[in-house]
Amino acid sequence: MSAILDRWLTRLYRLIGSALVLAACGFVSYTAGDWHWPYHVLSAELSTPEVAPGGTLRQTRVIRYRAECEIRSERRLQSTGPEGRRVMLPQIAFGTPPWDRDGKPQTTETEVPADFPCGPATIVESPSAACNWVQRILGRQHKADVITPFRVVCAR
Structure with a gap:
């Protein structure tokens, strides 16, 4: 049971980490794309x-x-x-x-x-x-x- 729980926690950590990286990339891309002459x-x-x-x-x-x-x-x-x-x-x-x-x-x-x-x-x-x-x-x-x-x- 410990191996199954360990596998699910690893998947959960990877899923949360991937979601945070994608959110950060989206935020940086949105901000970097703001090119207008002031x-x-x-x-x-x-x-x-x-x-x-x-x-x-x-x-x-x-x-x-x-x-x-x-x-x-x-x-x-x-x-x-x-x-x-x-x-x-x-x-x-x-x-x-x-x-x-x-x-x-x-x-x-x-x-x-x-x-x-x-x-x-x-x-x-x-x-x-x-x-x-x-x-x-x-x-x-x-x-x-x-x-x-x-x-x-x-x-x-």
Whole structure:
């Protein structure tokens, strides 16, 4: 009788363990499948399309936030002329979206270095977001780079 009871308990433990593993896999799959971009840019405007070295470049955007996510944007300033130069800018990061700015104009000011070469240039932004724990641990979702061209003008 002991062998029969032992066999049934082993089967019960395996059944419970398998059910727990399947439930955990289903939960992780459901959470990992939650891929949506947390905001939508309604409008974007470059207030200063031409800026002198040492000046300030102003961008105004109206953004509609749609989810509670961590948002980061790595930014760099690049010269596209013959004297190519790249300057890394401070990262813009939000632990949660700024809900008080939802649907309102947001202005970003960027200092152009005084020794930046004259000619065509771009600001390249690489946005990423993490909306759940799987994305925070394993890998954030990324969107295509946002490239904004402008011109650095020098007095001649």
